[in-house]
Amino acid sequence: MIKFLDRILNVDVDDPEDFRRRRLLNTMLLGALIILILNIVSLFLSPATLKEESTPLFLMGMAIFFIGVIGIYYVNRRSGKWAAFLFLLVLTLVVNLTDAPDQLANGRSTFVYTIPIAISSLILFPSASFIFSIVSAICIVLLATSSDIPVVPNFFAIIGFFMLALVSWLTTRSLDQALKELRATNLNLDHLVEQKTRELAATLSRELVVAGRNQAILNSIADGVIVFDEHNIAILANPALSRLTEIPLENLVNRSVVDFILNQSLSSSRQSLQALFENPEETATGIRVNWASKTLSASIARVQDAHDKSIGTVAVFRDITREVELERMKDTFMGVVSHELRTPLNAILGYAEMLKEGVYGAINDKQSGIAQRVMNSTQRLLTIVSDLLDQAQIQSGKLKIRTVSCKPAELLEALRGVMDRIALDKGIELKTELDPAMPPVIMGDPQRLQQVMINLVNNAIKFTENGNVSMRILRLDAKNWQIRTTDTGGGIPADAQEYIFETFRQVEGGAIRQHGGVGLGLSIVKQLVELMHGKIAVESEIGKGSTFTVTLPIMINDDSQPTITDPRQEKL
Amino acid sequence: MNEPLALIIEDDEDLAEIFGQALTAAGYVTEIIRDGLAAQTRIKEITPAVITLDMHIPQISGDRLLQQIRGDARLSKTRVVVTTADAIMGENARGTADLVLIKPITFSQLRDLSARLRPRDR
Numbered sequence: 163m164i165k166f167l168d169r170i171l172n173v174d175v176d177d178p179e180d181f182r183r184r185r186l187l188n189t190m191l192l193g194a195l196i197i198l199i200l201n202i203v204s205l206f207l208s209p210a211t212l213k214e215e216s217t218p219l220f221l222m223g224m225a226i227f228f229i230g231v232i233g234i235y236y237v238n239r240r241s242g243k244w245a246a247f248l249f250l251l252v253l254t255l256v257v258n259l260t261d262a263p264d265q266l267a268n269g270r271s272t273f274v275y276t277i278p279i280a281i282s283s284l285i286l287f288p289s290a291s292f293i294f295s296i297v298s299a300i301c302i303v304l305l306a307t308s309s310d311i312p313v314v315p316n317f318f319a320i321i322g323f324f325m326l327a328l329v330s331w332l333t334t335r336s337l338d339q340a341l342k343e344l345r346a347t348n349l350n351l352d353h354l355v356e357q358k359t360r361e362l363a364a365t366l367s368r369e370l371v372v373a374g375r376n377q378a379i380l381n382s383i384a385d386g387v388i389v390f391d392e393h394n395i396a397i398l399a400n401p402a403l404s405r406l407t408e409i410p411l412e413n414l415v416n417r418s419v420v421d422f423i424l425n426q427s428l429s430s431s432r433q434s435l436q437a438l439f440e441n442p443e444e445t446a447t448g449i450r451v452n453w454a455s456k457t458l459s460a461s462i463a464r465v466q467d468a469h470d471k472s473i474g475t476v477a478v479f480r481d482i483t484r485e486v487e488l489e490r491m492k493d494t495f496m497g498v499v500s501h502e503l504r505t506p507l508n509a510i511l512g513y514a515e516m517l518k519e520g521v522y523g524a525i526n527d528k529q530s531g532i533a534q535r536v537m538n539s540t541q542r543l544l545t546i547v548s549d550l551l552d553q554a555q556i557q558s559g560k561l562k563i564r565t566v567s568c569k570p571a572e573l574l575e576a577l578r579g580v581m582d583r584i585a586l587d588k589g590i591e592l593k594t595e596l597d598p599a600m601p602p603v604i605m606g607d608p609q610r611l612q613q614v615m616i617n618l619v620n621n622a623i624k625f626t627e628n629g630n631v632s633m634r635i636l637r638l639d640a641k642n643w644q645i646r647t648t649d650t651g652g653g654i655p656a657d658a659q660e661y662i663f664e665t666f667r668q669v670e671g672g673a674i675r676q677h678g679g680v681g682l683g684l685s686i687v688k689q690l691v692e693l694m695h696g697k698i699a700v701e702s703e704i705g706k707g708s709t710f711t712v713t714l715p716i717m718i719n720d721d722s723q724p725t726i727t728d729p730r731q732e733k734l
Numbered sequence: 735m736n737e738p739l740a741l742i743i744e745d746d747e748d749l750a751e752i753f754g755q756a757l758t759a760a761g762y763v764t765e766i767i768r769d770g771l772a773a774q775t776r777i778k779e780i781t782p783a784v785i786t787l788d789m790h791i792p793q794i795s796g797d798r799l800l801q802q803i804r805g806d807a808r809l810s811k812t813r814v815v816v817t818t819a820d821a822i823m824g825e826n827a828r829g830t831a832d833l834v835l836i837k838p839i840t841f842s843q844l845r846d847l848s849a850r851l852r853p854r855d856r
Contacts, residue, residue: 497820501790504819505746508838512752515841521755544838555821562825609834 167192173238178345179338184242187249187285191231191238198228223259227252246285250294253278258301267306268316275301275319276326283330288338291327298323386458386479389465390439392472394419406479407453419475427454438462442475450482457486489558496554503547511540549682552613556689563693565717568608570600570635570643577615577633585623590631592619597636600643605717610690611645617687618647618710626651626707638713645712654702662700663688687712738783738853742766743773743799744817745791749837753786753817756844761852770794777803782812783853786844789818789827797823800830813851815844 171192173184202224205217230252238245257278261271275298282290299320306315380387386403390396399414407414407427414422423436430452438449442462451458462477517525518533525533555561574594585592615633622631629650638644654662663684691698691712702708740762744750747768754764762784767773770793777785777799785803789796796816803809816827819837828834833847 497822500821501819504837505749508819509746509748509752511838512749512756512841516752516755519759519841521759521841541838551821560822564825564828 173242175242179341180242182341183246183285184238187238187242187246188235190281190285191235191249194227195231198224198231219259223256227256243286246282246290250278250282250286250290253281254294254297254301257298258305263305263308267302268314268319272302272316272319275323279323279326280330283327283334288331288334291330291334292324295320295323295327384481386481387476388414388422388479389474389476390419391474394439394475396422397474403479406456406458406481425453429453435460439475439477450486451479453479456481456483458482492554493558493560496551499547500551504544507540507544507547511537511544514540546682549686552686553682553689556686556693561690561693563610563690564607565605566608567603568606568611569603571596571602573608573611573615574633574635576612577619580616581619581623584620585631588623588626590623590626590629592623593630593632595632595634595636597634599637600635601637601716601718603718604643606714607694610694614687614690614712615645615647617683618645618712621683622647622649622651622708622710625649629707637716641716642713643716644714647710648707649709650707653704653706654700654708655704659700659702663698737761737763739780740764740784740786740848741773741777741780741782742786743768743770743791743796744786744788745769746788749788749817749839752841753839753844756841757784757786757848759841759845760849762848768792770796770799773799774802777806777809781808784813784815784848784851786815786817786848787831789816789820789823797827800827804830811853815848815851817844 171185171188173181173188175181175184205220230248234245234249234252237248254275257274258266260266260274261269265271266274279291279294279298282294302320303315380398380400383400384402386406387398387400388396388403389398396415396417396419399411401411403409404411404414407425409425409427419439423432423439428435428451431449432451434449435451438460439462442464448459448461451460458479459482460477460479462475464472465474465476467473514533514536516522518530518537552561574596578592578594581592619631619633626649631647631649634644634646634648636644636646688698691714694714696712696714698710698712700708700710738761740757740760742750742753742757742764744753744766745768750766750768754766757764765776765780765782767776768791770791773791774794787796787799787803791799796818800814800816803812803814813832814830815833815835816824816831817835817837817839818824818827821836824834824836832851835844835847
């Protein structure tokens with residue numbers, strides 16, 4: 163029913179203002195039609211009224227009105243303005259017929275003229291009320307003059323009409339204005355919604371592009387990557403990890419960390435890997451794990467959001483099988499070099515020394531000098547070989563530091579046994595001093611301590627042209643002791659002090675050619691000292707000499723068995 | 735002759751000669767053996783005051799010989815000087831041997847050290 167009414171009342175136009183007016187007109191037409199029908203019905207229900215004189219005229223008015231309504235309805239479909247104008251004219255005409263002329267001109271029915279005036283603003287245009295107030299005024303005057311009983315036109319009513327027209331005009335105008343503003347607001351809102359929708363779509367597609375690009379990057383890197391969420395469930399893994407672990411990609415994601423760690427192909431370091439997953443911040447990264455026949459290096463980091471909140475972990479696995487193999491080959495090679503190179507050098511050194519010592523019979527001074535030169539050169543060569551081997555050992559983590567009891571006094575004595583001759587040959591005085599506060603027996607690795615001391619003194623002698631080199635062993639405090647090497651050499655420039663402990667570095671400016679060596683001595687000293695949990699520092703002034711200070715923790719013999727610590731194991 | 739016996743187990747001919755000369759100079763009577771199997775037999779027959787033992791020798795490793803010497807009560811007073819170029823093996827032998835010398839070992843070094851190991855110096 164409502165749909166039917168709606169269809170009847172609807173007008174097919176785009177302009178909202180026109181639409182509103184024409185629909186309102188249709189509604190009025192419908193209302194008028196209903197009133198008309200009700201009137202006719204009530205007329206026929208009371209026979210007394212039917213006999214009245216005015217009835218034929220009344221019926222004629224109604225018929226005109228009915229035809230008018232239908233006609234206007236059709237006109238309204240084509241032109242709202244014309245339809246409204248016609249409707250108002252018909253309405254005015256009907257109004258003129260609703261009562262006796264005298265009553266209309268100046269009596270009980272004068273007020274009915276207000277109806278077309280009020281409606282005209284609504285269905286035609288705001289100022290139309292003035293036109294119909296004029297029309298109504300003319301009607302009243304005409305009716306008054308043409309009436310059988312002459313009456314004076316109701317001038318007050320005419321003024322009233324104009325007042326009503328004014329009010330109608332003002333009201334509809336503001337109504338129109340309000341509607342216009344409302345429509346503008348709506349239009350604005352529509353634009354805004356449309357714009358936001360477009361932006362949202364753009365953002366979404368941009369995010370899709372970024373996500374796709376990230377996925378492409380992840381898919382193409384050679385390292386295996388797996389990401390676990392805060393519940394330790396794998397949410398992402400790349401094809402490289404699938405290749406490395408030989409697990410299908412679909413079996414990697416949506417599984418827990420525990421599933422991953424307990425995989426049967428993982429043949430070593432399961433606990434280290436687990437510790438790394440549980441505590442990536444406090445565990446050393448780059449641990450080695452054996453996965454089937456491969457060796458992988460694992461690095462794990464926590465994934466944090468913008469507020470530093472942990473939202474999971476990311477693990478990266480790199481295939482280092484080849485590197486590990488090369489390392490093993492290098493170790494084997496080093497072992498061979500160590501033996502095959504040192505043995506003949508040792509023989510040269512031994513024979514030269516025996517010649518010099520006269521084991522094979524007396525030799526003259528010149529021959530003795532030559533033998534000494536052979537010894538010196540061989541010794542230099544041996545030192546270089548030893549340094550290279552030591553460096554290789556330290557780097558591969560194979561160098562072990564022992565903890566046994568040793569006597570500082572003996573360390574100094576042994577140092578003199580090796581270095582006195584070298585100092586003497588260069589004409590440099592070597593002084594050694596032992597602090598009485600030092601414990602007579604400490605725990606340490608005598609061979610490595612000796613190596614540190616010899617290297618430092620050897621270095622000091624090498625860079626000192628005249629004057630002296632001194633080595634002091636002293637107690638720093640309750641927990642630490644020091645080996646202090648002071649020389650009167652040329653000193654080390656401040657900028658060079660930063661890198662003299664680096665591998666294969668000597669002070670710039672032809673120092674290698676001048677002093678020999680491959681620049682490993684101090685680097686090895688530093689690494690040995692660090693393996694012994696100590697520190698090394700240098701103080702130097704150009705032209706005045708240098709002081710190298712090694713600070714080590716004092717360990718007193720607690721009667722325990724000598725222990726050997728593997729620095730690499732400690733690191734893991 | 736009152737001089738103590740020094741057994742030199744060393745496969746390298748030159749080093750064996752040098753070690754022999756050094757120990758002679760230190761006052762020992764020396765005997766040189768250049769392979770592990772011969773050494774294994776010989777140490778059952780003699781009681782040297784000092785044995786210099788190379789770790790890399792043919793047939794039986796120096797390591798095993800060292801264990802054997804240490805397991806023999808008769809050789810309890812024998813001082814064993816390990817002479818090796820392999821620092822790792824040297825490290826491993828430190829607990830068992832009396833002295834570990836990493837090659838290069840000079841004539842005078844071995845002469846002086848072994849002189850200190852002579853029985854009368856104990």
